[in-house]
Amino acid sequence: MAHDTAQREPAVPAAPARALVPLILPALLVGVGASLLFVGVSEAAEQLQHVLWKNLPDALGIGRYSVLWMLVMLTATGVVVGLVVWKVPGHAGPEPATLGLNAPVLPPPVLPGLLLATALMLAGGPSLGPENPIIAVNVGLAFWAGTRLFRRLPGGLWPALAEAATIGALFGTPVAAALVISEALAGRQLKGLLWDNVFGPLVAAGAAALTTTLVAHPTFDLDLPSFGRHPGxxxxxxxxxxxxxxxxxxxxxxxxxxxxxxxxxxxxxxxxxxxxxxxxxxxxxxxxxxxxxxxxxxxxxxxxxxxxxxxxxxxxxxxxxxxxxxxxxxxxxxxxxxxxxxxxxxxxxxxxxxxxxxxxxxxxxxxxxxxxxxxxxxxxxxxxxxxxxxxxxxxxxxxxxxxxxxxxxxxxxxxxxxxxxxxxxxxx
Known part of the structure; x- marks a missing residue:
């Protein structure tokens, strides 16, 4: 009976190629742009970190990771990030505790302050990563630029492309983005096949991952001793x-x-x-x-x-x-x-x-x-x-x-x- 019912259900219509091809160029542009922004912010933060945690304490004759220097630097990081949140237009975005990987579309004036607060945080030493704010910035930029340059494409496309691209850039592979997208789509009523829905985001994630790999050469392999055996x-x-x-x-x-x-x-x-x-x-x-x-x-x-x-x-x-x-x-x-x-x-x-x-x-x-x-x-x-x-x-x-x-x-x-x-x- 279940088999007969499945046979009677209409097949989900697949999107024709002509509906997917127009997504390729926007997805490539978003992917490359998201990767370059992520790499740029990361590199700037690393350079500032080198100054704050190596050059400056060495010049002052203070131990790089002495208790005194860690207290001074982390408190000072709180002060400068606090100044950004207080004074910079947009106040560095919404309350970060309310944000996940699915970022809202923020207006362009908010984005510079959010980028600055993120770079200062990364350099100063607090125990957070770049993923949430970088996704939010890329979503805001992609939506702002995409809705002006590609007016015929739906506005909801741009956040999906930017989120997938940033995840691809962060992990250096589009596989992570594909998994996140499929998980996000699991509870939704899809229009068309799954791969039709993820086509554009996967192009963006692939472009971002390849750009990051070519520019920054990231690796997540910890080079631990090989497991090298059949599991027991x-x-x-x-x-x-x-x-x-x-x-x-x-x-x-x-x-x-x-x-x-x-x-x-x-x-x-x-x-x-x-x-x-x-x-x-x-x-x-x-x-x-x-x-x-x-x-x-x-x-x-x-x-x-x-x-x-x-x-x-x-x-x-x-x-x-x-x-x-x-x-x-x-x-x-x-x-x-x-x-x-x-x-x-x-x-x-x-x-x-x-x-x-x-x-x-x-x-x-x-x-x-x-x-x-x-x-x-x-x-x-x-x-x-x-x-x-x-x-x-x-x-x-x-x-x-x-x-x-x-x-x-x-x-x-x-x-x-x-x-x-x-x-x-x-x-x-």
Whole structure:
């Protein structure tokens, strides 16, 4: 009966090629532009970071990552970002705690301040990544330019192209964008086939990823010791335990998020909340060390260079302090995303599992720790699975990740997310 019913249902009509071809040029332009903006902001932030954290302390005769310098720099970063939020037109965009990867279309006057606040944050050391504000800027620019240059195309096309392009640029591959798009489309009534709907965004993501690869040569492979074996029952058990435990740790920050945000909101003015947040981040850095600063990708690579170089307790401190720093930075008003610092927390958690139980392979520990942490913090299943997989580049680990994602997802689904509504209540 079910088979007969399926046969009687009309097939979803596919879009003709002539409807898709006009999307290619706009998608290519958005993809290249989104990538160049991401690379430009990242490079500018890295150069400023080099000045602030190397040249300046060396010239002053102060230790680069001394407690004093970390306190000074993070508090000063709160002051300058607070000035941008207070005085620059547009106030650096909406409240960052209310934003996810799906950005609203912001008016052009808001975008310079948001870019400036993001670059200063990346250079100054708070534990946030560039993804959310860069997506928001690219969406705003693409919509503004696209609706003027390509008037015949629907306005709703441009945010989809810009979001896909930015994700492709961030990860250096269009695969992540394809997964995010398919997840976003899952609950919608599609007009046409899935690949018709993702055609334009995939062109944009591919162009952005290729541009980023050619210009910046990014890599996510941590070069951990190769898994190099067929998964055993012990590996499966480890994966099924580590991922949910990492997700549970991440949920601690998720549940604390509205309360931490409420504390900083009661401080009122950005010139109070952001410097106080910077000072708290400096104190956390003094506790956890310099590896708990910045967005976390370079620091994860440093951890991975010597998986056996720290004790389980040291890895636990790194994970907890970095998660607390992510919570504070996201709560006090710094403009930034949560994916990259969450990767550091998950990796430190997984390496701690390896240090505690040496039979847990470090690649498996890192991948499952990152998977669980990202599921809790982002609630993006495909992005979490993809990111965990590319960090270790092992097909054998990928099979284990698919199983490990199930209990971790059961732990987080239906619960509050690390994103707030305008009234301060968590999104579910």
């Amino acid at each position: 029952w012990g590996d499966l058990l480890a994966a099924l335990v580590i991922a949910p435990l990492a997700a549970a740790l991440g949920m601690c920050a998720v549940y604390a998020f509205p309360y931490a945000h409420g504390v900083f909101r009661r401080l009122g003015h950005p010139m109070v909340a952001l410097p106080v947040g910077g000072l708290v981040l400096g104190l956390l850095a003094a506790l956890g060390g310099h590896l708990t600063l910045f967005k976390g990708l370079d620091e994860v690579a440093e951890l991975a260079r010597d998986p056996d170089g720290r004790s389980a307790g040291e890895y636990a401190v790194l994970a907890v302090v970095k998660l607390a720093a992510l919570l504070v930075a996201a709560s006090c008003g710094f403009r930034g995303g949560r994916i990259f610092p969450a990767v550091f927390v998950g990796a430190a958690f997984g390496l701690g599992a390896h240090a505690l139980i040496p039979s847990v392979h470090p690649a498996l520990g890192v991948a499952t720790g990152v998977l669980g942490m990202l599921l809790a913090v982002t609630r993006q299943g495909w992005v979490s699975l993809f990111t965990a997989a590319v960090l270790v580049s092992s097909p054998a680990v990928l099979a284990l990740l698919c199983f490990a994602s199930l209990p971790a997802w059961l732990l987080v689904t239906g619960r509050p997310q690390m994103q707030l509504r305008d009234d301060g209540t968590p999104v579910r």
